[in-house]
Amino acid sequence: MTKTQGDVVTDRRDHGGGLDEAVRRFGGTRASWLDLSTGINPLPYPLPALAPQAWTALPDRAAGEALIAAARHFWKVPEAAAILAAPGASSLIARIPALRPPGRVHIPGPTYNEHAAAFAAHGWREAREDGEPDARVIVHPDNPTGRWWSAADLGAPLTIVDESFADVAPERSLVGHAGEDGPLILKSFGKFWGLAGLRLGFAIGPPALIERLASLLGPWPVSGPALAIGAIALSDHAWAANTRARLAADAARLDTLMTRAGAEVIGGTTLFRLYRVDDAAGWQTRLARRHVWSRIFPWSPSTLRLGLPAPDAWPRLEAALA
Numbered sequence: 001m002t003k004t005q006g007d008v009v010t011d012r013r014d015h016g017g018g019l020d021e022a023v024r025r026f027g028g029t030r031a032s033w034l035d036l037s038t039g040i041n042p043l044p045y046p047l048p049a050l051a052p053q054a055w056t057a058l059p060d061r062a063a064g065e066a067l068i069a070a071a072r073h074f075w076k077v078p079e080a081a082a083i084l085a086a087p088g089a090s091s092l093i094a095r096i097p098a099l100r101p102p103g104r105v106h107i108p109g110p111t112y113n114e115h116a117a118a119f120a121a122h123g124w125r126e127a128r129e130d131g132e133p134d135a136r137v138i139v140h141p142d143n144p145t146g147r148w149w150s151a152a153d154l155g156a157p158l159t160i161v162d163e164s165f166a167d168v169a170p171e172r173s174l175v176g177h178a179g180e181d182g183p184l185i186l187k188s189f190g191k192f193w194g195l196a197g198l199r200l201g202f203a204i205g206p207p208a209l210i211e212r213l214a215s216l217l218g219p220w221p222v223s224g225p226a227l228a229i230g231a232i233a234l235s236d237h238a239w240a241a242n243t244r245a246r247l248a249a250d251a252a253r254l255d256t257l258m259t260r261a262g263a264e265v266i267g268g269t270t271l272f273r274l275y276r277v278d279d280a281a282g283w284q285t286r287l288a289r290r291h292v293w294s295r296i297f298p299w300s301p302s303t304l305r306l307g308l309p310a311p312d313a314w315p316r317l318e319a320a321l322a
Helices: 019-026 061-075 089-099 114-121 207-217 224-234 237-260 280-288 311-321
Strands: 002-005 008-011 082-086 104-106 135-139 158-162 184-188 201-205 264-268 272-276 295-297 300-307
Touching: 019 280, 061 082, 061 201, 061 224, 082 089, 082 207, 082 224, 089 114, 089 158, 089 184, 089 201, 089 207, 114 135, 201 207, 237 264, 237 272, 237 311, 280 295, 280 300, 280 311
Parallel strands: 104 135, 135 158, 158 184
Antiparallel strands: 002 008, 082 201, 184 201, 264 272, 272 300, 295 300
């Protein structure tokens, strides 16, 4: 969540994960825990066999072009927009504030706090409500609330649209507005495809802006295996469609379990769900004693977030909630 000192953007970083600390506090081993603190697809894209050259040779131009072509087709990117592949969306988030001289940035919250951290590190200030910002960040859909935005929210000179979770509902993407004068759209490969360790992300937007962002990343920013796996996965439209249907069914199943346990559904996406509970820290501790890790937030004592269990892990969650 963003906070300010004067009008300077600062940040309070809190994230999902942190399973090592949970193990330290509540015992067990990492393998004995059910980690529902993130919004990562628990059934990842099946890893294809790769040619040895993907591991041993420097990434070549053809592999990069194949990935970009697959990304353009999958996300229906306008021809006027350029695409940049990067070693994770977080690497792009850290560099984007350097694209313009520091000014005022508006980041509606509560939301993913790495954006505030990146702008703070580059000397940006928080935009006040009575003035137009020089930059704006919208997380679409928002993490953790699940709020979706619209084209009416794209007015700042530099607008960043973080679509890390948008692949669950591609019809709601704002990528169609990318182009010469459009926003900068961020895509993550780790959430929907469940391959967070691959470290692959994308920026889509005005060619001049993408070129400047590419210069900040340096040569060979994406590994050979990531280029190859990304191109194959982005071309597998049947897997994507089947995955969206499964995620929707599992999100509904999770909501049913949680409401029976006394929680109230207040938001989320089909990759994670957000609940109102009487005591979020108490819920987290109760689940942790059964080695189920959840996500709570420093800005709300009554908000709990859960990711989806893998198919074989539902009985464990049901037992922990009993």
